[in-house]
Amino acid sequence: MRRERLRAEVRRVKIAVCVKRVPDTETRIKIAPDGKSIDEAGVKFVLNPYDEFAVEEALRLKERAGEGTEVTAIALGPEAAQETLRTALAMGVDRAVLLTTSRQPMDPLITARVLSAELRSGGYDLVLCGKLAIDDYNHAVGTMMGELLGAASVSGVSRLEIEGNGGRAEREVEGGIEVVEFSLPAVVTTDKGLNEPRYPSLKGIMQAKKKPLETKPVELEEETLEVLELALPPERKPGRILGEGPDAVPALIEALRNEAKVL
Amino acid sequence: MAFQGVDFYDIDSLLSEEERAVRDTVRRWVDEKVIPIIGDYYVRGEFPLHLVPEMAELGLFGANLPEEYGCAGLNNVAYGLIMQELERGDSGVRSFASVQGALVMYPIYAFGSEEQKRYWLPRMARGEVIGCFGLTEPDYGSNPAGMITTARKTESGWVINGSKMWITNGSTAQVAVIWAKTGALDDPKSIRGFLVPTDTKGFSARDQKGKLSLRASDTSELVLEDVCVSSDALLPKTEGLKSALMCLTQARYGIAWGAVGAAMACYEEAVRYAKTRVMFGRPIGGFQLQQARLADMLTEITKAQLLCLQLGRLKDRGAMTPEQVSLAKRNNVNMATEVARETRRLLGAQGILAEYQAMRHLANLESVYTYEGTHDIHTLILGEAITGLSAFT
Ligand SMILES: Cc1cc2nc3c(=O)[nH]c(=O)nc-3n(C[C@H](O)[C@H](O)[C@H](O)COP(=O)(O)OP(=O)(O)OC[C@H]3O[C@@H](n4cnc5c(N)ncnc54)[C@H](O)[C@@H]3O)c2cc1C
Numbered sequence: 117m118r119r120e121r122l123r124a125e126v127r128r129v130k131i132a133v134c135v136k137r138v139p140d141t142e143t144r145i146k147i148a149p150d151g152k153s154i155d156e157a158g159v160k161f162v163l164n165p166y167d168e169f170a171v172e173e174a175l176r177l178k179e180r181a182g183e184g185t186e187v188t189a190i191a192l193g194p195e196a197a198q199e200t201l202r203t204a205l206a207m208g209v210d211r212a213v214l215l216t217t218s219r220q221p222m223d224p225l226i227t228a229r230v231l232s233a234e235l236r237s238g239g240y241d242l243v244l245c246g247k248l249a250i251d252d253y254n255h256a257v258g259t260m261m262g263e264l265l266g267a268a269s270v271s272g273v274s275r276l277e278i279e280g281n282g283g284r285a286e287r288e289v290e291g292g293i294e295v296v297e298f299s300l301p302a303v304v305t306t307d308k309g310l311n312e313p314r315y316p317s318l319k320g321i322m323q324a325k326k327k328p329l330e331t332k333p334v335e336l337e338e339e340t341l342e343v344l345e346l347a348l349p350p351e352r353k354p355g356r357i358l359g360e361g362p363d364a365v366p367a368l369i370e371a372l373r374n375e376a377k378v379l
Numbered sequence: 380m381a382f383q384g385v386d387f388y389d390i391d392s393l394l395s396e397e398e399r400a401v402r403d404t405v406r407r408w409v410d411e412k413v414i415p416i417i418g419d420y421y422v423r424g425e426f427p428l429h430l431v432p433e434m435a436e437l438g439l440f441g442a443n444l445p446e447e448y449g450c451a452g453l454n455n456v457a458y459g460l461i462m463q464e465l466e467r468g469d470s471g472v473r474s475f476a477s478v479q480g481a482l483v484m485y486p487i488y489a490f491g492s493e494e495q496k497r498y499w500l501p502r503m504a505r506g507e508v509i510g511c512f513g514l515t516e517p518d519y520g521s522n523p524a525g526m527i528t529t530a531r532k533t534e535s536g537w538v539i540n541g542s543k544m545w546i547t548n549g550s551t552a553q554v555a556v557i558w559a560k561t562g563a564l565d566d567p568k569s570i571r572g573f574l575v576p577t578d579t580k581g582f583s584a585r586d587q588k589g590k591l592s593l594r595a596s597d598t599s600e601l602v603l604e605d606v607c608v609s610s611d612a613l614l615p616k617t618e619g620l621k622s623a624l625m626c627l628t629q630a631r632y633g634i635a636w637g638a639v640g641a642a643m644a645c646y647e648e649a650v651r652y653a654k655t656r657v658m659f660g661r662p663i664g665g666f667q668l669q670q671a672r673l674a675d676m677l678t679e680i681t682k683a684q685l686l687c688l689q690l691g692r693l694k695d696r697g698a699m700t701p702e703q704v705s706l707a708k709r710n711n712v713n714m715a716t717e718v719a720r721e722t723r724r725l726l727g728a729q730g731i732l733a734e735y736q737a738m739r740h741l742a743n744l745e746s747v748y749t750y751e752g753t754h755d756i757h758t759l760i761l762g763e764a765i766t767g768l769s770a771f772t
Contacts, residue, residue, distance in 0.1 A: 142381040199396060206400065315408055318438035318451035318461075321400045354655075 129185045131174045132238060133209065134231055134245035135167040137193045137200040141250060145348070152343045161196065163203045166246025169306040172313040174244050175208045177278055186210050188238065192230055193220055198329060205324035206316030214331045222341040228260035230334050235265060240301065247272040247305040258305035268302035274309040381410045382467065385643045387681050393688060394456065401453060402460040408437060413468030418733040420595040426471060427595065428551065435506030439476055441484035448488065449501030456691035459636035466637030467644045470743035471596030473637040478547045479503060481629035483510030483556050486572055489625065490616040495574065499554070511552035513543035513601050514623050521756050524567035524620050528603065530559035536609040539573060542602045549599025550584040552577050557603065558623050572614040572622060581606040593746040628701045631751045632694060635707035636687045638715035638747065639680065641740045645722040646676045648736050652726050672725055676718045683711045702764040709757035716744040
């Protein structure tokens, strides 16, 4: 039994992490003159924060398993997404593949198909990615890839263990935790709370440019979705302090009842 | 709210992708780990020592020294950007990194034997060993050539006697670089550097109490009483005061960048406050007087940024002169002090609180104005460079 496990542990595991280049949540977004896209000038782009959990988890799995585990980061996006991949490389990923396109598909199924084709040819045991990308909030690509690859699919995990040919994950569901077991190959999407992603170290940043980053142009299927309009959320009115301590309670009740109309 | 940076002239486009990546990493770390806690540490008068392992993990110590000694091997522009971001957090945090990297690791790298380098540098890069730099003495500040600390050769090594004042990291350090005269007291050429473990018998450090500036930093007085060290404590390639001054050039280079960070932090705070504080029925940012303040700040910050960048490119080409560093240290620290002061004033009463950054930066920058060559001393260095006439002798 022990020997069995040992052998399973030293098995060479191939992990892929899918990452997306997204606008930094801290940047002030401006809508482009066409009213359908964002004005990218002056916008800082980052590695999707949910994908950061995936990168971190892959690196931890690799560190636990030791030699023989390889982590590949894969992105679909414009040339500029190379920078996103280099962030993953700087964090410690071994190599990266950029599937270059001129646009980011709207339809998650298109993205999932392109990524799945690349993943299939790579023969990965485990695919990790964020449960959603903060720019479109679709929650879709990971699960779709699981289906397209015919692999086990676990979404939104907040705890993950991989052992031998399978794994165990915890998902936070309404009011509790769901524990699931699955076999490899699998696609697992990551949620907040799974880990605290590391900062890319400065040495990592310097080494990143020496690591392999392959770019492969891909053709996208015709878009099935169309954005008609983008609008900024209405500006939030500044808060108001009505007073302090118990004396302020009547004024607060009055405001909640007659102004905010929530009571 | 994460720091957005100040970049009115698209200076980012003059940086390489790695330089930006380094800056952004440190920027994020400072936002997440320094900004939320630093006000408290400042008020308590304590250095946030728990940040040291994280700084080491990131590779911030001696980041422009070679990888073969366990350092990050960055160029000097990337190194400068690190200093900028650290000082955006607090001058005390930047001071810690400056002392560790530029004043202790650098002299070991530049003047140490191969064994000294192999022993100390990786440990210091990993933050396992903290260093301090002892040059200033109670009676010799701007004029370190006059120092009276001595190192006398014995059969097995050296005996060091003297005291050092205002030593950053002095009570925290495991190793001190001590500058001492090995010859006559009127012979500054006999000054040499020694690596003194702080647990050596006769070595003591005492915290400098009562500071109103750089409160989140350890500043100590060192006393060396018949401190015996072995021969290999000597940094063999140090020759005279000039070697100590070479270290200062490294640290001053980082300070020139750091000051820009402190100024940017204040400017951002000033802009945000000016846009939201309503008085006389409109945001104070709408009044011409406050706009003039902000316009001056942005102009001076932009100039200082360009100064740093060109200085860094010169340093990377091996063409930087100490006088150029003096100009940048002098200008940028003075500029940052002005920006901090104007921000503090723009903020009205709020500006005196530790909850805001301006007054902490202002108080800190008064130390930065004084250490690493006072503003006046850099004026005289430039004066000599211009006229060929020394004001010192
Ligand atoms: C917080 C802090 C941390 C420090 N950390 C370190 C450290 O880690 N290691 C270290 O060795 N030192 C350190 N120092 C010491 C610092 O470098 C000295 O304080 C500095 O060199 C000035 O020396 P002084 O304070 O003795 O001032 P003085 O030299 O006494 O100067 C007093 C005033 O006279 C002016 N002055 C001096 N000479 C002239 C002249 N020829 N012409 C015109 N004006 C002149 C100065 O500009 C200043 O305004 C630190 C200081 C501070 C405040």
